Amino acid sequence: MLNIRIAPMAFIAALSFAGAAGAQSSKSMSDMPSMTNKAPSASGSEAVTAELADGEVRKVDKENKKLTIKHGPLKNLDMPGMTMVFGVNDDAMLDKVETGAKVRFQAEKIDGKIVVTRIEAAR
Numbered sequence: 001m002l003n004i005r006i007a008p009m010a011f012i013a014a015l016s017f018a019g020a021a022g023a024q025s026s027k028s029m030s031d032m033p034s035m036t037n038k039a040p041s042a043s044g045s046e047a048v049t050a051e052l053a054d055g056e057v058r059k060v061d062k063e064n065k066k067l068t069i070k071h072g073p074l075k076n077l078d079m080p081g082m083t084m085v086f087g088v089n090d091d092a093m094l095d096k097v098e099t100g101a102k103v104r105f106q107a108e109k110i111d112g113k114i115v116v117t118r119i120e121a122a123r
Contacts, residue, residue: 051075052105052120053104053106054071055072055102056071056102060097061085062091065088066086066087067086067094067097069083069116070082071083076108084114087116105120106118
């Protein structure tokens with residue numbers, strides 16, 4: 001009869017110990033540094049560091065501060081090649097390119113919008 005009373009107490013003690021051990025291991029995992037490659041973006045938030053994508057400027061819309069670019073895959077955004085309209089992070093970018101120019105650029109998702117954060121002439 002004594003064994004029947006001790007078994008539930010031992011079971012509860014084991015569960016309490018397992019819960020404390022699990023909480024300890026979760027804490028130590030959250031204290032570990034991230035293994036992803038991150039760098040601060042122009043917006044100040046963290047973003048995955050991206051390679052420059054190849055593209056061709058199809059339209060420069062200075063009034064609306066947008067570029068239309070036919071581009072190859074944007075790996076950091078998991079996006080296939082296509083032609084699309086981008087906002088720009090810096091209005092000065094619009095003066096650096098013209099329609100038909102071959103470019104290399106980086107785009108990031110900032111505040112829910114995909115914007116060009118870096119652009120240069122293709123070599």
